[in-house]
Amino acid sequence: MKAIIVLVFLMGAFLIVGSSGNFREYSSSRAASVMVVSHEDEYVGFNCSDGEIASVIVLNGEGKDFDVMTLENQLITNEYVSITLEPAYCYVPAGMYLDVESGTGTPVDIAPGDSHTFGGHVAASSATPGEYYVPVTIYATWDGGGAVIESCPVKITVLDDPRITKTLLSGNTSDIPLKTYQEWTFQIEVSNPTDNDLNLTVRDTIPAEFNVSLSEVSASSGTYSFWAANQGNGNGNGNSQNGNSHPATKMKWKVLVPAGGSEHINVTIFTRVNNGNQQEFTSCGTYSLNDGATIDGYPGRSNGIEVSVACSDDD
Template identity: 55%
Template structure:
């Protein structure tokens, strides 16, 4: 990936307009440039752009995510701190597409001499028309004795319609679960298709080795599903995890779901799971194969005692 380092320099005097304090007012840079930010030709601020953009973010409609907005470097050789505030222009964004970038409220971030810092952002997309949206961005730098307004590279947002997947716990205990007791849970995998055409999807998931699947209490709204032991069925007395695949056609603008019921196993040592306390994943995040889209996982917490122990012995730290 082509990467350009922009060393911004606001020259005091010739060619550029400067106020009486020596502050640079405006400069539009292209490609790699170097200009001074104070009346000394070796004092620099730097920022990073890739192919002309500070960041390129792809976000699905009706989703949200964090992103790295801009990396800035303080290369001033006089060991001066620099206060940096970014000023993004959100005016070109459609309704339903919300963006916030660190310091866009005017509260600056201080960079020590030679410090490099990456400003963070957050995007939230509702029912937004797919397409590309540009956020122009200025950077304001102030230091002891001067300041500058710098045109940084813009941010590109690419909104796409892609399928979504989430996992919902319908029933079962999630906390203070006693050890060595039978437990059962039902969770639902929901796949949504916001696009304008039907999608043939394969959903994959893994049920950890502590659980069995209750096939009689498992069912899908559409499609076909299967479960099989992982790693060829385990080795010796060890119990294998369970792999799941669900092939389903999700109609345009619609959704489908699969309800799965699992319960704690009796392990190879004839002990009812869970045999130790702590946090356990009921399953990994379910994945839409071919898209790299993964749902949330589900977790439960097992208390550090079992039903046969005195409550006073259950301090939550042993077992």
């Protein structure tokens, strides 16, 4: 969202502009605009009907470029104006990065009659979802004068992350006998608590003791692939392993999850026959059916699923 701030600079003393001073005009696509007028006018008016000069929405794991504001040099003395924007970085929460053009102290020079749109970049990694307001101070200097303007803040909204869960739909989880064929079906569900549709990539790993029954895999939406862990990154199509001994199996599911909605994929796996031509499991203990599933670009991992294999009298 872009706001236009028009600054008319006059020669004179350095002006400090706050809630009252020498602003004369206010107009913008977001009604966030400032015009500095002659010092002798003895009046500063500042208004911001929406409460911010720019508004940007991000998810954790995402970065966005945005327009902060546009400043126009209408200095009647036909001089360059040097502009520096200074965000109040103390208002930026942990887990978020904000950068505003000229915010590092390098000013932008605007020629007489020209304008400049100041860009910004915000990225969130682990910020707490919510709305954050970061004040921005405008420093304007020219030959013989200057102004300090406390502008409206930039509004940054951090949306909640998509959620991922895993549920066992069928299959034994305890006292599983040794060297017997077993089969399980689990469901991975992703939900989108935001107001925007999300294109997500979900990944999971099925350990080497199991095969995936591709004919029984089904998804509510999207496309999926499975491949042996030693066969690349999953950009090709996966193949059913049909009981042969292989490394762990990787899964990738690409899905569009609508705002406020959810999607799921059901995966059926079964015990393999190992290199010694014996049916897994060949030893007792606890086994993981899969790693916790993850969503590319987002922190966190779903729950995993474990099963226990009973020991025989000889173990």
